[in-house]
Amino acid sequence: MFLTPHTVAGVAIGAVGSDPVLAIPAALFSHFVLDLVPHWDEIEPGRLAERYQRLSPRSFRIILLDALLGLSFALLFVYWAMPDYGVGVRILASAVAANLPDLFYIPLAFFGKRWGWAMWVVELQDKIQARSRAPILFGLSTQLFAIVVGLLIARQEILVQLPQAWRIL
DSSP, X not given: OOHHHHHHHHHHHHHHOXXXXXXXXXXXXXXXXXXXXXXXXXXXGGGHHHHTOOOOHHHXXXXXXXXXXXXHHHHXXXXXXXXXXXXXXXXXXXXXXXXXXXXXXHHHHHHOOOOHHXXXXXXXXXXXXXXXXXXXXXXXXXXXXXXXXXXXXXXXXXXXXXXXXXXXX
């Protein structure tokens, strides 16, 4: 699954969860749950473990664009959460936690390194995603659905919290 649905799920969990001790692990767990949902992912970083090669320039551009889109969503909600810094930090930390398992691909995909602890996570994710491959139209629509639902939940939660935050000022 692309990074943006994971980021938006982390943002939604961070916005809804009032306790960071629960929200951040829940966001991390959401990554594996979303990877179980049938989706399409042309890049398929899990196959890098089989092929012993780095990402192609095209795949790198897709990942970069996807990462920038996810980061934009996260920063937008952090901005909306201000002046409540606690909520902003919780949203950002949850967004990072939701993407953490994909960060273990970095040594393999960008540097061709096969570190044991990183490869363990890569292989685990490959096993999870092996059963969740879908055709392009269905697979992209499930990711789009995850993004829209996550944004709506996060937006509603932030809007509910805003009047309370403004009363403090």
